[in-house]
Amino acid sequence: MITGARVLGAAGAFMLAVDIVYWLVTYEYAGTFLLGVMAVGLLFAAGYLAAAYRGARYPADQPELRPEDGAGGYIGAFAAASTWPIVLAGGVLVSLAGLVYGPWLFVPGMVITVAALLGWTRESDRA
């Protein structure tokens, strides 16, 4: 995990340096803003990882451990199947098409989207 934080931090620092050089060379707003947002985003993610895992010895980062050393640990729930992703994607598709063709598509699209989100949430609560 600490490697991930370092990668993100290094990338963020690099983009910050590029941003400063870019501004000094060009005095151009659009690119400076975009590069700046990117640098801040990367540094935020690096900072979050570093803070969240400070002092923790994450098993995957310990080269001497073997996979069976994690036996018995709970690593997550993996849904084997779900109807809601395809329903949600269909709802989004119909809603967006409704932006072009009118409310007769947009409204049912939104109904499907909201229903799918509710179904997804209920299913996630169970697993």
Place this chain on the structure above:
Amino acid sequence: MNAVSTHAVPAPHRSGLLTWLTTTNHKRIGVLYMTTTLAFFLLSGILALVMRSQLYGPHLSLVDRQTYNELFTLHGTAMIFLFVAPFGLGLANYVLPLQVGAPDMAFPRLNALSYWVFLGGGLVIFSGLATSSGAGASGWTAYAPLSTTGSPGPGMDLWALGVLMVSAASIMTAINLLVTTFVYRPPGMTMWRLPIFTWDMVVTSLVILMAFPPLGTTLVLLLIDRLLGGHVFDPAHGGSAVLYQHLFWFFGHPEVYVMILPFFGVVTEIIPVFSRKPVFGYTGLVLATLGIAGLSMGVWAHHMFTTGAVVNPFFSAMSFLIAVPTGIKFFNWIGTMWGGELTFPTPMLFSIGFMLNFLLGGITGVMLASPPIDYHVEDSYFLVAHFHYVLGGGSLFAIFAAIYFWFPKITGALLREGWGRLNFFLMFVGFNVTFFPMHLLGLWGMPRRVVTYADLPGWAALNRLSTIGSWIMAAGVLVFLWNLWTSLRGRIPSGDDPWGGFSLEWATSSPPPEHNFARIPPIRSERPAFDMRHPDLRR
């Protein structure tokens, strides 16, 4: 998987088509992604053949101007948004959890949503063909004002909405890949033991997270201009068309690396296996990938040299710099092969084809990074040759290498080697006959995106050659389809590891079980499967 317990949510009883429609398993979603992208590739290839047939000679009228504009717009859009980039994501969907030793992707439902939104986006883009005004016709870059006042009718709206959906799907997949890699590695699988393909997908995912939100923003602004009467990109009302180019290329150039980095990873997996050597310069390869990704975010305006609205020296220097980490990769690939026990099955042939073609695309890329040359060949066929050598000769060849390499893992059967070699040679010859002449056409002044051309000296002969090359390439693709068909009908069992692979996916059965591993071997290097088979040679 006995090393760690997983909480597998019981599946409702489903069978047949419904199983595929409701699956959240990363391997099935990977297969769905890859087959869908290949379908879009075939569709897009047919569009290209129609365009090449139109250009077989001067003054032909197989298609009219509007249709031709729709053809090259859909061809570029489909190849970029619906084939090359998402194929990498689909391949990663299948391979990455296996390579890191995870039971599935971190967010299986989100993974399924990514695929269905991607498919929906692709269908929305192509649905423009069914509208009265036709499909979007402003090129895959959709520059304003071509995409605003220049493209009335719903076809362009559907194009923007479809690309927006594909972009959202890519972001969701990138998040999934990153979290899977960071969080779901088993004990001992440190980041510095990850296979290079996984590293490249981590970096690709980071690039997606940085570059695709600006694309989404751009498309929303474009739709505001088109549907709500906005003037964001309209200079006549205080907007800026150049702003569109800034925003688009801030996504667009990193997107090139979203389309190539996964395939750098693919050939880096394949070359060591068929050289019977560990990869040369593992750390250098990872750092080179990070370097390419970082630099790729700062070169967007080299696509805008001729606008006169950007500081050319800055973007030129940054673009030249990218050649350095890319060159390091070539050095590493050659270093890996050097002194190895080389064999040349089809995946290796396609990997070497990738290297040769991409090298030429890279060299012309360095040429185009120089503003004086760029001014000379801007919007000419030289540019078409350049990016097809990068994405066609590069990424496409690596995609075929990946298919031949991982097909046994996915299906438990081998593709026929004889048909594979014929597939490679037809595509290699066809590709170069198609695209090499375009360098000359561009240097001689032939503009791209034209439905026909004047009968100027040399133009007709080179265009004819190029069109013949496209037919040879199409024959290669047909051979590939035939190979798929015959290999799936008359299966030759591959065993679990037909190549003597190095990374963790080769340490499980082919195809792998539901949650990937019955047992994960100890991970002591970036080659755990090799270490497992050869404990005496473990470093």
